[in-house]
Amino acid sequence: MINGKEYIDRMDALQNEIWIKGKKCSGKLSELAPFKGILNSKAELYDYQCQHENRKLFRYSLSDRKEEYGFSYHQPLSLEDLTNRRKATQEWARLSAGLMGRSPDYMNTLLMALGAAAPHFSKDRKEFGDNIKRLYERARNEDLSITHTFINPQVNRSIAHYLDDSTVTAAKVVEEKKEGIVIQGARLLATQGGLTDELLVLPAGGNSLDDSYVFGFMIPANTKGLKFLCRESFCYSDCAFDHPLASQFEEIDSIVVFEQVLVPWECVFVYKNLETMANVEEETGMYAFLQFQSVCRQVVKLEYILGLCEMIGDAIQIQEYEHVKQKMSEIITALEIMKALLLSSEVNSQPNRYGTWIPASPPLKAAIQYFPGVYPRLIEIIEMLGASGLISIPTEKDFQSEIKGDLERYLQGSNIEAKERVRLFRMAWDLSMSAFGSRQTQFERFFFGDPIRLAAVHYNSYPIQPFVDQVQDFLNKIEKK
Numbered sequence: 212m213i214n215g216k217e218y219i220d221r222m223d224a225l226q227n228e229i230w231i232k233g234k235k236c237s238g239k240l241s242e243l244a245p246f247k248g249i250l251n252s253k254a255e256l257y258d259y260q261c262q263h264e265n266r267k268l269f270r271y272s273l274s275d276r277k278e279e280y281g282f283s284y285h286q287p288l289s290l291e292d293l294t295n296r297r298k299a300t301q302e303w304a305r306l307s308a309g310l311m312g313r314s315p316d317y318m319n320t321l322l323m324a325l326g327a328a329a330p331h332f333s334k335d336r337k338e339f340g341d342n343i344k345r346l347y348e349r350a351r352n353e354d355l356s357i358t359h360t361f362i363n364p365q366v367n368r369s370i371a372h373y374l375d376d377s378t379v380t381a382a383k384v385v386e387e388k389k390e391g392i393v394i395q396g397a398r399l400l401a402t403q404g405g406l407t408d409e410l411l412v413l414p415a416g417g418n419s420l421d422d423s424y425v426f427g428f429m430i431p432a433n434t435k436g437l438k439f440l441c442r443e444s445f446c447y448s449d450c451a452f453d454h455p456l457a458s459q460f461e462e463i464d465s466i467v468v469f470e471q472v473l474v475p476w477e478c479v480f481v482y483k484n485l486e487t488m489a490n491v492e493e494e495t496g497m498y499a500f501l502q503f504q505s506v507c508r509q510v511v512k513l514e515y516i517l518g519l520c521e522m523i524g525d526a527i528q529i530q531e532y533e534h535v536k537q538k539m540s541e542i543i544t545a546l547e548i549m550k551a552l553l554l555s556s557e558v559n560s561q562p563n564r565y566g567t568w569i570p571a572s573p574p575l576k577a578a579i580q581y582f583p584g585v586y587p588r589l590i591e592i593i594e595m596l597g598a599s600g601l602i603s604i605p606t607e608k609d610f611q612s613e614i615k616g617d618l619e620r621y622l623q624g625s626n627i628e629a630k631e632r633v634r635l636f637r638m639a640w641d642l643s644m645s646a647f648g649s650r651q652t653q654f655e656r657f658f659f660g661d662p663i664r665l666a667a668v669h670y671n672s673y674p675i676q677p678f679v680d681q682v683q684d685f686l687n688k689i690e691k692k
Protein backbone atom coordinates (compact mmCIF):
# COMPACT_ATOMS: atom_id res chain seq x y z
CA MET A 212 0.00 0.00 0.00
CA ILE A 213 1.38 3.40 -0.93
CA ASN A 214 0.94 6.84 0.59
CA GLY A 215 0.38 10.12 -1.25
CA LYS A 216 4.04 11.02 -1.60
CA GLU A 217 4.89 7.62 -3.02
CA TYR A 218 2.12 8.05 -5.58
CA ILE A 219 3.34 11.51 -6.62
CA ASP A 220 6.97 10.38 -6.81
CA ARG A 221 5.93 7.46 -8.99
CA MET A 222 3.94 9.70 -11.35
CA ASP A 223 6.86 12.13 -11.62
CA ALA A 224 9.28 9.31 -12.40
CA LEU A 225 7.17 7.56 -15.07
CA GLN A 226 7.66 10.17 -17.79
CA ASN A 227 4.55 9.04 -19.68
CA GLU A 228 4.17 10.63 -23.10
CA ILE A 229 1.49 13.26 -22.52
CA TRP A 230 0.53 16.03 -24.94
CA ILE A 231 -1.47 19.09 -23.96
CA LYS A 232 -2.02 22.38 -25.82
CA GLY A 233 0.38 21.41 -28.57
CA LYS A 234 3.27 20.54 -26.26
CA LYS A 235 4.78 17.32 -25.01
CA CYS A 236 4.98 17.42 -21.21
CA SER A 237 8.38 17.26 -19.63
CA GLY A 238 9.65 17.50 -16.09
CA LYS A 239 7.66 16.63 -13.00
CA LEU A 240 4.00 15.98 -13.76
CA SER A 241 3.00 17.09 -10.25
CA GLU A 242 4.41 20.57 -10.94
CA LEU A 243 2.49 21.16 -14.19
CA ALA A 244 -0.61 23.35 -13.82
CA PRO A 245 -3.15 21.08 -15.58
CA PHE A 246 -2.27 18.05 -13.47
CA LYS A 247 -1.10 19.14 -10.04
CA GLY A 248 -4.59 19.61 -8.58
CA ILE A 249 -5.84 16.13 -9.39
CA LEU A 250 -2.53 14.49 -8.47
CA ASN A 251 -2.63 16.15 -5.05
CA SER A 252 -6.26 15.11 -4.57
CA LYS A 253 -5.38 11.52 -5.42
CA ALA A 254 -2.40 11.71 -3.07
CA GLU A 255 -4.86 12.66 -0.31
CA LEU A 256 -6.79 9.45 -0.97
CA TYR A 257 -3.63 7.37 -0.62
CA ASP A 258 -2.69 9.20 2.59
CA TYR A 259 -6.18 8.61 3.94
CA GLN A 260 -5.97 4.85 3.46
CA CYS A 261 -2.63 4.85 5.31
CA GLN A 262 -3.97 6.68 8.39
CA HIS A 263 -3.99 4.43 11.41
CA GLU A 264 -7.64 5.16 12.32
CA ASN A 265 -8.77 4.08 8.84
CA ARG A 266 -6.91 0.80 8.97
CA LYS A 267 -9.89 -1.48 9.60
CA LEU A 268 -11.93 -0.21 6.67
CA PHE A 269 -9.20 0.60 4.17
CA ARG A 270 -6.71 -2.24 4.51
CA TYR A 271 -6.78 -6.00 4.40
CA SER A 272 -4.28 -8.80 4.47
CA LEU A 273 -4.29 -12.38 3.26
CA SER A 274 -4.30 -15.20 5.79
CA ASP A 275 -0.85 -16.47 4.72
CA ARG A 276 0.88 -13.05 4.58
CA LYS A 277 1.50 -10.08 6.80
CA GLU A 278 1.47 -7.41 4.04
CA GLU A 279 -1.48 -5.06 3.95
CA TYR A 280 -3.26 -4.03 0.75
CA GLY A 281 -5.69 -1.26 -0.19
CA PHE A 282 -9.42 -2.10 0.17
CA SER A 283 -10.26 -1.79 -3.52
CA TYR A 284 -8.11 -4.81 -4.39
CA HIS A 285 -9.94 -6.97 -1.85
CA GLN A 286 -11.92 -9.87 -3.32
CA PRO A 287 -15.15 -9.79 -1.26
CA LEU A 288 -15.82 -13.26 0.10
CA SER A 289 -18.87 -12.41 2.20
CA LEU A 290 -21.68 -9.90 2.50
CA GLU A 291 -19.70 -8.23 5.27
CA ASP A 292 -16.75 -7.74 2.88
CA LEU A 293 -19.08 -6.13 0.34
CA THR A 294 -20.57 -3.84 2.98
CA ASN A 295 -17.05 -2.77 4.02
CA ARG A 296 -16.24 -2.11 0.37
CA ARG A 297 -19.26 0.20 0.10
CA LYS A 298 -18.32 2.08 3.26
CA ALA A 299 -14.70 2.58 2.19
CA THR A 300 -15.69 3.57 -1.36
CA GLN A 301 -18.10 6.18 -0.04
CA GLU A 302 -15.64 7.48 2.53
CA TRP A 303 -13.07 8.00 -0.23
CA ALA A 304 -15.72 9.59 -2.48
CA ARG A 305 -16.65 12.07 0.28
CA LEU A 306 -13.11 13.48 0.13
CA SER A 307 -13.85 14.67 -3.42
CA ALA A 308 -17.60 15.37 -3.04
CA GLY A 309 -18.16 12.45 -5.43
CA LEU A 310 -16.51 14.46 -8.23
CA MET A 311 -13.56 12.19 -8.93
CA GLY A 312 -15.01 9.80 -11.48
CA ARG A 313 -11.80 7.84 -11.72
CA SER A 314 -10.58 7.54 -8.17
CA PRO A 315 -8.14 4.59 -8.08
CA ASP A 316 -10.74 2.18 -6.68
CA TYR A 317 -12.70 2.25 -9.96
CA MET A 318 -10.19 0.32 -12.03
CA ASN A 319 -8.66 -1.56 -9.09
CA THR A 320 -12.11 -3.04 -8.55
CA LEU A 321 -12.33 -4.16 -12.17
CA LEU A 322 -8.92 -5.79 -12.01
CA MET A 323 -9.92 -7.57 -8.80
CA ALA A 324 -13.07 -8.94 -10.51
CA LEU A 325 -11.07 -10.17 -13.53
CA GLY A 326 -8.19 -11.56 -11.47
CA ALA A 327 -10.50 -13.45 -9.13
CA ALA A 328 -12.04 -15.17 -12.17
CA ALA A 329 -8.71 -16.09 -13.79
CA PRO A 330 -9.87 -19.63 -14.77
CA HIS A 331 -12.41 -18.03 -17.13
CA PHE A 332 -9.56 -16.51 -19.17
CA SER A 333 -7.64 -19.81 -19.12
CA LYS A 334 -10.45 -21.46 -21.09
CA ASP A 335 -9.07 -19.84 -24.24
CA ARG A 336 -5.37 -20.19 -23.46
CA LYS A 337 -4.01 -21.39 -20.12
CA GLU A 338 -1.47 -18.54 -19.99
CA PHE A 339 -4.21 -15.86 -20.27
CA GLY A 340 -5.63 -16.94 -16.90
CA ASP A 341 -2.13 -16.91 -15.39
CA ASN A 342 -1.54 -13.46 -16.91
CA ILE A 343 -4.65 -11.79 -15.50
CA LYS A 344 -3.98 -13.34 -12.07
CA ARG A 345 -0.39 -12.09 -12.12
CA LEU A 346 -1.41 -8.63 -13.37
CA TYR A 347 -3.98 -8.38 -10.56
CA GLU A 348 -1.54 -9.55 -7.89
CA ARG A 349 1.19 -7.18 -9.05
CA ALA A 350 -1.21 -4.24 -9.11
CA ARG A 351 -2.44 -5.16 -5.62
CA ASN A 352 1.08 -5.66 -4.23
CA GLU A 353 2.37 -2.36 -5.64
CA ASP A 354 -0.94 -0.46 -5.19
CA LEU A 355 -0.87 0.58 -8.84
CA SER A 356 -3.28 3.10 -10.33
CA ILE A 357 -4.87 2.33 -13.69
CA THR A 358 -6.66 4.20 -16.46
CA HIS A 359 -8.66 2.47 -19.17
CA THR A 360 -9.84 2.89 -22.70
CA PHE A 361 -12.75 0.79 -23.94
CA ILE A 362 -14.02 2.83 -26.93
CA ASN A 363 -12.97 3.23 -30.58
CA PRO A 364 -12.50 6.72 -32.07
CA GLN A 365 -15.74 8.44 -33.07
CA VAL A 366 -14.69 8.83 -36.71
CA ASN A 367 -17.59 6.88 -38.19
CA ARG A 368 -20.19 4.97 -36.20
CA SER A 369 -21.98 3.36 -39.15
CA ILE A 370 -21.94 -0.43 -39.11
CA ALA A 371 -20.49 -0.50 -42.65
CA HIS A 372 -17.44 1.48 -41.55
CA TYR A 373 -15.56 -1.52 -40.25
CA LEU A 374 -15.82 -3.20 -43.64
CA ASP A 375 -13.70 -0.43 -45.11
CA ASP A 376 -10.30 -1.28 -43.72
CA SER A 377 -8.43 1.67 -45.20
CA THR A 378 -10.31 4.32 -43.18
CA VAL A 379 -10.55 2.57 -39.83
CA THR A 380 -8.51 4.41 -37.17
CA ALA A 381 -9.37 2.20 -34.20
CA ALA A 382 -6.47 0.48 -32.47
CA LYS A 383 -5.90 -2.99 -33.89
CA VAL A 384 -3.30 -5.74 -33.93
CA VAL A 385 -1.03 -5.21 -36.92
CA GLU A 386 1.60 -7.82 -36.14
CA GLU A 387 2.10 -10.88 -33.98
CA LYS A 388 5.63 -11.39 -32.70
CA LYS A 389 7.30 -13.96 -30.49
CA GLU A 390 7.47 -11.34 -27.73
CA GLY A 391 3.94 -10.03 -28.07
CA ILE A 392 1.35 -8.26 -30.23
CA VAL A 393 1.91 -4.94 -31.98
CA ILE A 394 -0.94 -2.41 -31.75
CA GLN A 395 -1.47 0.55 -34.07
CA GLY A 396 -4.31 3.10 -33.93
CA ALA A 397 -6.30 5.01 -31.35
CA ARG A 398 -8.76 4.49 -28.50
CA LEU A 399 -10.81 6.85 -26.35
CA LEU A 400 -11.48 8.27 -23.88
CA ALA A 401 -9.02 7.76 -21.06
CA THR A 402 -9.97 9.94 -18.11
CA GLN A 403 -6.73 10.63 -16.22
CA GLY A 404 -4.89 9.17 -19.21
CA GLY A 405 -1.17 9.59 -18.53
CA LEU A 406 -1.74 10.17 -14.81
CA THR A 407 -1.70 6.53 -13.77
CA ASP A 408 0.84 3.73 -13.58
CA GLU A 409 -0.89 1.43 -16.05
CA LEU A 410 -3.37 1.37 -18.92
CA LEU A 411 -6.02 -1.35 -19.15
CA VAL A 412 -7.64 -2.12 -22.50
CA LEU A 413 -10.65 -4.32 -23.25
CA PRO A 414 -12.35 -5.07 -26.61
CA ALA A 415 -14.44 -2.08 -27.70
CA GLY A 416 -17.25 -4.12 -29.24
CA GLY A 417 -19.22 -3.07 -32.28
CA ASN A 418 -16.65 -4.29 -34.80
CA SER A 419 -16.74 -8.00 -34.34
CA LEU A 420 -16.29 -8.58 -38.08
CA ASP A 421 -12.53 -8.46 -37.72
CA ASP A 422 -10.83 -10.24 -34.82
CA SER A 423 -7.72 -8.04 -34.99
CA TYR A 424 -9.73 -5.56 -32.85
CA VAL A 425 -10.36 -8.12 -30.13
CA PHE A 426 -7.82 -7.88 -27.31
CA GLY A 427 -7.55 -7.24 -23.60
CA PHE A 428 -4.32 -6.31 -21.86
CA MET A 429 -2.71 -4.12 -19.23
CA ILE A 430 0.59 -2.33 -19.86
CA PRO A 431 2.64 0.34 -18.09
CA ALA A 432 1.52 3.84 -19.11
CA ASN A 433 5.09 4.67 -20.14
CA THR A 434 5.32 1.83 -22.67
CA LYS A 435 7.18 2.92 -25.80
CA GLY A 436 4.85 4.27 -28.50
CA LEU A 437 1.94 4.98 -26.13
CA LYS A 438 0.74 8.60 -26.32
CA PHE A 439 -1.90 10.41 -24.28
CA LEU A 440 -3.39 13.37 -26.18
CA CYS A 441 -5.16 15.49 -23.58
CA ARG A 442 -7.94 18.00 -24.05
CA GLU A 443 -7.25 21.46 -22.63
CA SER A 444 -7.53 21.72 -18.88
CA PHE A 445 -10.79 23.07 -17.44
CA CYS A 446 -8.93 24.29 -14.38
CA TYR A 447 -8.29 27.91 -15.33
CA SER A 448 -6.33 28.76 -12.18
CA ASP A 449 -5.23 26.93 -9.08
CA CYS A 450 -6.94 29.47 -6.82
CA ALA A 451 -9.23 27.37 -4.61
CA PHE A 452 -11.53 30.34 -3.94
CA ASP A 453 -12.08 31.09 -7.64
CA HIS A 454 -12.27 27.47 -8.84
CA PRO A 455 -13.14 25.47 -5.73
CA LEU A 456 -13.83 22.21 -7.60
CA ALA A 457 -11.81 22.43 -10.82
CA SER A 458 -8.64 23.35 -8.94
CA GLN A 459 -8.84 20.06 -7.06
CA PHE A 460 -10.72 17.57 -9.19
CA GLU A 461 -10.17 18.39 -12.85
CA GLU A 462 -9.19 14.93 -14.10
CA ILE A 463 -8.37 15.63 -17.78
CA ASP A 464 -9.52 13.22 -20.49
CA SER A 465 -7.28 11.98 -23.25
CA ILE A 466 -7.26 10.15 -26.54
CA VAL A 467 -4.87 7.22 -26.43
CA VAL A 468 -2.66 6.64 -29.45
CA PHE A 469 -0.81 3.36 -29.98
CA GLU A 470 2.17 3.93 -32.26
CA GLN A 471 3.43 0.43 -33.04
CA VAL A 472 3.11 -0.46 -29.34
CA LEU A 473 4.52 -3.86 -28.49
CA VAL A 474 2.31 -5.50 -25.85
CA PRO A 475 4.23 -8.40 -24.30
CA TRP A 476 2.30 -11.71 -24.24
CA GLU A 477 2.57 -11.73 -20.41
CA CYS A 478 0.29 -8.67 -20.36
CA VAL A 479 -2.42 -10.12 -22.62
CA PHE A 480 -5.50 -11.91 -21.21
CA VAL A 481 -7.99 -11.71 -24.12
CA TYR A 482 -7.00 -12.27 -27.72
CA LYS A 483 -9.11 -12.74 -30.83
CA ASN A 484 -11.73 -14.64 -28.89
CA LEU A 485 -15.12 -12.95 -28.62
CA GLU A 486 -16.51 -15.79 -26.51
CA THR A 487 -14.29 -14.76 -23.60
CA MET A 488 -16.03 -11.39 -23.60
CA ALA A 489 -19.52 -12.73 -24.41
CA ASN A 490 -19.92 -14.25 -20.95
CA VAL A 491 -17.39 -12.12 -19.06
CA GLU A 492 -20.10 -10.53 -16.89
CA GLU A 493 -21.59 -13.85 -15.87
CA GLU A 494 -18.14 -15.18 -15.00
CA THR A 495 -16.52 -12.14 -13.35
CA GLY A 496 -19.29 -9.73 -12.29
CA MET A 497 -17.03 -6.93 -13.59
CA TYR A 498 -19.86 -4.60 -14.67
CA ALA A 499 -21.75 -5.17 -11.42
CA PHE A 500 -18.62 -4.21 -9.47
CA LEU A 501 -17.95 -1.14 -11.63
CA GLN A 502 -21.58 -0.06 -11.25
CA PHE A 503 -21.44 -0.68 -7.49
CA GLN A 504 -18.41 1.62 -7.22
CA SER A 505 -20.10 4.24 -9.44
CA VAL A 506 -23.38 4.21 -7.53
CA CYS A 507 -21.49 4.52 -4.21
CA ARG A 508 -19.86 7.67 -5.62
CA GLN A 509 -23.06 9.04 -7.15
CA VAL A 510 -24.90 8.73 -3.82
CA VAL A 511 -22.17 10.87 -2.25
CA LYS A 512 -22.48 13.40 -5.08
CA LEU A 513 -26.22 13.63 -4.41
CA GLU A 514 -25.57 14.19 -0.70
CA TYR A 515 -23.37 17.14 -1.66
CA ILE A 516 -25.94 18.53 -4.13
CA LEU A 517 -28.63 18.38 -1.45
CA GLY A 518 -26.44 20.11 1.14
CA LEU A 519 -25.33 22.73 -1.37
CA CYS A 520 -28.89 23.61 -2.45
CA GLU A 521 -30.05 23.85 1.16
CA MET A 522 -27.20 26.29 1.87
CA ILE A 523 -28.07 28.37 -1.21
CA GLY A 524 -31.71 28.48 -0.09
CA ASP A 525 -30.66 29.53 3.39
CA ALA A 526 -28.21 32.19 2.16
CA ILE A 527 -30.91 34.07 0.25
CA GLN A 528 -33.94 32.85 2.21
CA ILE A 529 -35.98 31.18 -0.50
CA GLN A 530 -36.93 27.94 1.29
CA GLU A 531 -40.42 29.21 2.17
CA TYR A 532 -41.56 29.12 -1.49
CA GLU A 533 -43.51 26.06 -2.61
CA HIS A 534 -41.60 25.51 -5.84
CA VAL A 535 -38.29 25.61 -3.95
CA LYS A 536 -39.55 22.92 -1.58
CA GLN A 537 -40.69 20.90 -4.59
CA LYS A 538 -37.22 21.18 -6.18
CA MET A 539 -35.55 20.18 -2.91
CA SER A 540 -37.91 17.22 -2.77
CA GLU A 541 -36.72 16.17 -6.25
CA ILE A 542 -33.14 16.05 -4.98
CA ILE A 543 -34.12 14.12 -1.86
CA THR A 544 -36.07 11.64 -4.00
CA ALA A 545 -33.06 11.07 -6.27
CA LEU A 546 -30.82 10.53 -3.26
CA GLU A 547 -33.20 8.05 -1.64
CA ILE A 548 -33.77 6.12 -4.89
CA MET A 549 -30.03 5.76 -5.49
CA LYS A 550 -29.37 4.74 -1.85
CA ALA A 551 -32.16 2.16 -2.03
CA LEU A 552 -30.84 0.70 -5.29
CA LEU A 553 -27.33 0.49 -3.86
CA LEU A 554 -28.50 -1.27 -0.71
CA SER A 555 -30.72 -3.57 -2.73
CA SER A 556 -27.70 -4.64 -4.78
CA GLU A 557 -25.85 -5.34 -1.56
CA VAL A 558 -28.49 -7.33 0.32
CA ASN A 559 -29.28 -9.37 -2.81
CA SER A 560 -25.59 -10.07 -3.55
CA GLN A 561 -24.46 -13.64 -4.08
CA PRO A 562 -21.17 -15.50 -4.43
CA ASN A 563 -20.15 -16.66 -7.89
CA ARG A 564 -18.35 -19.90 -8.69
CA TYR A 565 -15.00 -18.39 -7.64
CA GLY A 566 -16.39 -17.37 -4.24
CA THR A 567 -16.47 -13.66 -5.11
CA TRP A 568 -19.46 -11.97 -3.52
CA ILE A 569 -21.08 -10.13 -6.48
CA PRO A 570 -23.53 -7.24 -5.93
CA ALA A 571 -26.93 -7.93 -7.52
CA SER A 572 -27.00 -6.56 -11.01
CA PRO A 573 -30.70 -5.55 -11.63
CA PRO A 574 -30.83 -2.69 -9.10
CA LEU A 575 -27.41 -1.42 -10.25
CA LYS A 576 -28.47 -1.48 -13.89
CA ALA A 577 -31.58 0.49 -12.88
CA ALA A 578 -29.38 3.05 -11.08
CA ILE A 579 -27.07 3.37 -14.08
CA GLN A 580 -30.16 4.02 -16.26
CA TYR A 581 -31.72 6.47 -13.82
CA PHE A 582 -28.77 8.66 -12.86
CA PRO A 583 -27.70 10.01 -16.31
CA GLY A 584 -31.29 11.23 -16.77
CA VAL A 585 -31.81 12.79 -13.35
CA TYR A 586 -28.35 14.35 -12.94
CA PRO A 587 -28.78 17.11 -15.59
CA ARG A 588 -32.15 17.94 -13.98
CA LEU A 589 -30.49 18.36 -10.56
CA ILE A 590 -27.86 20.60 -12.12
CA GLU A 591 -30.72 22.62 -13.63
CA ILE A 592 -32.21 22.91 -10.13
CA ILE A 593 -28.93 24.36 -8.83
CA GLU A 594 -29.08 26.92 -11.66
CA MET A 595 -32.75 27.76 -11.01
CA LEU A 596 -32.21 28.23 -7.27
CA GLY A 597 -28.94 30.13 -7.60
CA ALA A 598 -30.16 32.38 -10.44
CA SER A 599 -28.02 35.55 -10.71
CA GLY A 600 -26.06 34.40 -7.67
CA LEU A 601 -24.21 32.03 -9.99
CA ILE A 602 -23.13 35.00 -12.09
CA SER A 603 -22.35 37.54 -9.35
CA ILE A 604 -19.20 35.75 -8.31
CA PRO A 605 -16.21 38.09 -8.00
CA THR A 606 -12.77 36.55 -7.59
CA GLU A 607 -10.55 36.41 -4.55
CA LYS A 608 -8.49 39.26 -6.01
CA ASP A 609 -11.64 41.45 -6.15
CA PHE A 610 -12.08 40.89 -2.42
CA GLN A 611 -8.50 42.10 -1.90
CA SER A 612 -8.99 45.24 -4.02
CA GLU A 613 -10.49 48.71 -3.58
CA ILE A 614 -13.98 47.43 -4.38
CA LYS A 615 -13.89 45.14 -1.33
CA GLY A 616 -16.28 47.42 0.58
CA ASP A 617 -18.84 47.43 -2.22
CA LEU A 618 -18.67 43.64 -2.52
CA GLU A 619 -19.04 43.14 1.22
CA ARG A 620 -22.12 45.36 1.27
CA TYR A 621 -23.92 44.26 -1.89
CA LEU A 622 -23.08 40.57 -2.00
CA GLN A 623 -23.86 39.64 1.59
CA GLY A 624 -26.54 37.03 2.18
CA SER A 625 -29.41 37.00 4.66
CA ASN A 626 -27.24 35.53 7.39
CA ILE A 627 -23.87 35.08 5.73
CA GLU A 628 -21.00 37.47 4.95
CA ALA A 629 -20.32 38.37 1.31
CA LYS A 630 -17.08 36.44 0.92
CA GLU A 631 -18.59 33.29 2.39
CA ARG A 632 -21.65 33.70 0.21
CA VAL A 633 -19.53 34.06 -2.92
CA ARG A 634 -17.46 31.02 -1.89
CA LEU A 635 -20.69 29.00 -1.68
CA PHE A 636 -22.09 30.28 -4.98
CA ARG A 637 -18.75 29.70 -6.69
CA MET A 638 -18.96 26.06 -5.66
CA ALA A 639 -22.47 25.89 -7.16
CA TRP A 640 -21.23 27.58 -10.36
CA ASP A 641 -18.25 25.24 -10.62
CA LEU A 642 -20.56 22.24 -10.31
CA SER A 643 -23.09 23.47 -12.86
CA MET A 644 -22.01 26.22 -15.26
CA SER A 645 -18.22 26.28 -15.48
CA ALA A 646 -16.36 24.21 -18.08
CA PHE A 647 -15.54 21.81 -15.25
CA GLY A 648 -19.22 21.56 -14.28
CA SER A 649 -20.40 20.99 -17.87
CA ARG A 650 -17.86 18.23 -18.27
CA GLN A 651 -19.16 16.66 -15.04
CA THR A 652 -22.65 16.55 -16.58
CA GLN A 653 -21.34 14.99 -19.79
CA PHE A 654 -19.36 12.51 -17.74
CA GLU A 655 -22.42 11.39 -15.77
CA ARG A 656 -24.37 11.01 -19.03
CA PHE A 657 -21.79 8.88 -20.81
CA PHE A 658 -19.06 7.48 -18.59
CA PHE A 659 -20.61 4.02 -18.36
CA GLY A 660 -21.48 3.90 -22.06
CA ASP A 661 -24.11 5.26 -24.43
CA PRO A 662 -27.36 5.47 -22.39
CA ILE A 663 -29.40 4.45 -25.44
CA ARG A 664 -27.55 1.20 -25.98
CA LEU A 665 -27.34 0.58 -22.22
CA ALA A 666 -31.15 0.84 -22.09
CA ALA A 667 -31.41 -1.88 -24.73
CA VAL A 668 -29.02 -4.10 -22.73
CA HIS A 669 -31.07 -3.37 -19.61
CA TYR A 670 -34.28 -4.48 -21.31
CA ASN A 671 -32.71 -7.51 -22.99
CA SER A 672 -31.12 -8.78 -19.77
CA TYR A 673 -34.02 -8.23 -17.36
CA PRO A 674 -35.84 -11.44 -16.32
CA ILE A 675 -39.31 -10.43 -17.53
CA GLN A 676 -40.77 -13.90 -18.14
CA PRO A 677 -42.15 -14.39 -14.57
CA PHE A 678 -44.21 -11.22 -15.03
CA VAL A 679 -45.46 -12.38 -18.42
CA ASP A 680 -46.45 -15.72 -16.82
CA GLN A 681 -48.23 -13.85 -14.04
CA VAL A 682 -50.34 -11.90 -16.52
CA GLN A 683 -51.04 -15.06 -18.52
CA ASP A 684 -52.25 -16.87 -15.35
CA PHE A 685 -54.44 -13.90 -14.54
CA LEU A 686 -55.97 -13.96 -18.03
CA ASN A 687 -56.47 -17.73 -17.82
CA LYS A 688 -58.35 -17.33 -14.54
CA ILE A 689 -60.63 -14.69 -16.08
CA GLU A 690 -61.40 -17.05 -18.94
CA LYS A 691 -62.42 -19.81 -16.52
CA LYS A 692 -64.79 -17.57 -14.54
Ligand SMILES: Cc1cc2nc3c(=O)[nH]c(=O)nc-3n(C[C@H](O)[C@H](O)[C@H](O)COP(=O)(O)OP(=O)(O)OC[C@H]3O[C@@H](n4cnc5c(N)ncnc54)[C@H](O)[C@@H]3O)c2cc1C
Pocket residue numbers: 313359360361362364365368399400401402403464650653654657658659660661662663664
Ligand atom coordinates in the same frame (compact mmCIF):
# COMPACT_ATOMS: atom_id res chain seq x y z
C1 LIG B 1 -16.32 12.92 -19.75
C2 LIG B 1 -16.17 11.54 -20.28
C3 LIG B 1 -15.23 10.69 -19.73
C4 LIG B 1 -15.05 9.39 -20.23
N1 LIG B 1 -14.10 8.58 -19.67
C5 LIG B 1 -13.85 7.37 -20.22
C6 LIG B 1 -12.80 6.52 -19.73
O1 LIG B 1 -12.13 6.86 -18.76
N2 LIG B 1 -12.56 5.37 -20.38
C7 LIG B 1 -13.29 4.96 -21.47
O2 LIG B 1 -13.03 3.89 -22.01
N3 LIG B 1 -14.31 5.72 -21.94
C8 LIG B 1 -14.60 6.90 -21.35
N4 LIG B 1 -15.60 7.69 -21.85
C9 LIG B 1 -16.26 7.26 -23.09
C10 LIG B 1 -17.65 6.72 -22.90
O3 LIG B 1 -17.60 5.36 -22.58
C11 LIG B 1 -18.39 6.98 -24.22
O4 LIG B 1 -18.65 8.37 -24.29
C12 LIG B 1 -19.69 6.23 -24.35
O5 LIG B 1 -19.47 4.86 -24.40
C13 LIG B 1 -20.44 6.65 -25.65
O6 LIG B 1 -19.59 6.46 -26.75
P1 LIG B 1 -19.21 7.68 -27.70
O7 LIG B 1 -18.87 8.85 -26.86
O8 LIG B 1 -18.18 7.19 -28.62
O9 LIG B 1 -20.56 8.03 -28.42
P2 LIG B 1 -21.06 7.44 -29.81
O10 LIG B 1 -21.05 5.95 -29.73
O11 LIG B 1 -20.27 8.03 -30.92
O12 LIG B 1 -22.54 7.97 -29.84
C14 LIG B 1 -22.89 9.27 -30.37
C15 LIG B 1 -24.39 9.29 -30.59
O13 LIG B 1 -24.75 8.35 -31.61
C16 LIG B 1 -25.64 7.34 -31.12
N5 LIG B 1 -25.16 6.04 -31.61
C17 LIG B 1 -23.91 5.72 -32.03
N6 LIG B 1 -23.85 4.41 -32.36
C18 LIG B 1 -25.06 3.89 -32.13
C19 LIG B 1 -25.62 2.59 -32.26
N7 LIG B 1 -24.89 1.55 -32.69
N8 LIG B 1 -26.91 2.41 -31.92
C20 LIG B 1 -27.66 3.44 -31.47
N9 LIG B 1 -27.18 4.71 -31.32
C21 LIG B 1 -25.91 4.92 -31.64
C22 LIG B 1 -25.53 7.43 -29.60
O14 LIG B 1 -26.74 7.05 -28.96
C23 LIG B 1 -25.18 8.90 -29.36
O15 LIG B 1 -26.36 9.65 -29.29
C24 LIG B 1 -15.83 8.95 -21.32
C25 LIG B 1 -16.80 9.80 -21.87
C26 LIG B 1 -16.98 11.07 -21.37
C27 LIG B 1 -18.02 11.96 -22.00
